[in-house]
Amino acid sequence: MRNRARIVAVARDVFLAEGPEAPLDEVAKRAGIGNATLYRHFADRRSLLQAVLLFIMSRTAEHAEREAAENTDALAALRRFMHDAIDERVGVVCGLLVDTTEQISAELAVLCGRLETAGERLMERARRDGQIRTDVGLHELVVSMSQLARPLPGVRYRDADTHRGVDLLLDGLSVSAPAEVDGRAARSDR
Helix, strand or coil: CHHHHHHHHHHHHHHHHHCCCCCHHHHHHHHCCCHHHHHHHCCCHHHHHHHHHHHHHHHHHHHHHHHHHCCCCHHHHHHHHHHHHHHCCCHHHHHHHHHCCCCCCHHHHHHHHHHHHHHHHHHHHHHHCCCECCCCCHHHHHHHHHHHHCCCCCCCCCHHHHHHHHHHHHHHHECCCCCEECCEECCCCC
């Protein structure tokens, strides 16, 4: 079981850096195992991709549910959730879900539902408390966060830059941000 967990964790990082078509040989090499061990645990690329998706979505849903259950500052809870999601490498999910031509599994659909429910609770609480803009939905937040979490091709991935991007994104969603006018931020020089 230790090998399986290590393979999934390494595959998550390899897929984040190189995409879902990254060589499985690279996953095995970085995990410190042989190809035969990788294929004993995962018969093919699809089964490894599915395991990575389930791992990330499960942990991210747990983070969201934990923060949604806390009775703390709503924006701080949303911020903690987003930083936890970045640490889980949620950027991989967007790429893997977009790049798959198959329907998601029932297990993954349940995890997506859990994440959506908890995420909506976090967003609604922050809206209700007047902390974030009311014109931004969870889908937009998750897509933006996923885009921030996916490194650009050829650019070395740095966690600190991604976390800074999340803070900037949330600062932009706060109610103190400029009001939106026809899809553009209002400017005082007009």
